[in-house]
Amino acid sequence: MAAPRPGPTSARVDHGVTSGTFTLDRETFDVENNIWVVGDDTECVVIDAPHSVDDILAVVGDRTVKAIVCTHAHDDHVRVAPALREAVNGGAGAPILLHPADRPLWQLTHGDHEAWDQDLADGDVIGVGGTDLQVIRTPGHAPGAVCLYAPELGCVFTGDTLFHGGPGATGRSYSDRDVIERSIRDRLFALPPTTVVHTGHGEDTTIAAEQANLG
């Protein structure tokens, strides 16, 4: 991919942190999740729906929400997605987007009675605030995990696929260490090295720093 240059976009990244729990394989953990919102002053996309609708709405403000894009369907990322969908845009709602390979994880949290609205696919482009988010399919932490690359903003939102310090966890059901490493090496390390990595939990990093970590 060509090196990104700051374009004539007024889009920006807004950030918050919210706390709750993550449950899988009958174990529950306390976790802090990042809230990431991309857009301009009038419209935005919300990346994941962690823990608290109110905490997410505090980052959104009074902007129109074009979509709620889920990086994967672990419960700490999607539990409040249906409630957030109902709450935004004055009750008019916004579509929830998820890769369909994460259906088993979504159903662990929401069963069959709540569905997401649109399937994500590799190469999809989501326009917001005059800039683009490109969907990169990165299975491994979850079968339907995706990352969202914003070339004009020089950043990528990696959910739980890549953290400051290395790959996301693969010790539980529906995860695969070899698959996540292939996703990171083949897809994320193909991005410009200076790309800032906004993670699902914890601090930012860069593609170059994580290339050095993973070797």
Ligand SMILES: [Zn+2]
């Ligand atoms: Zn996860």
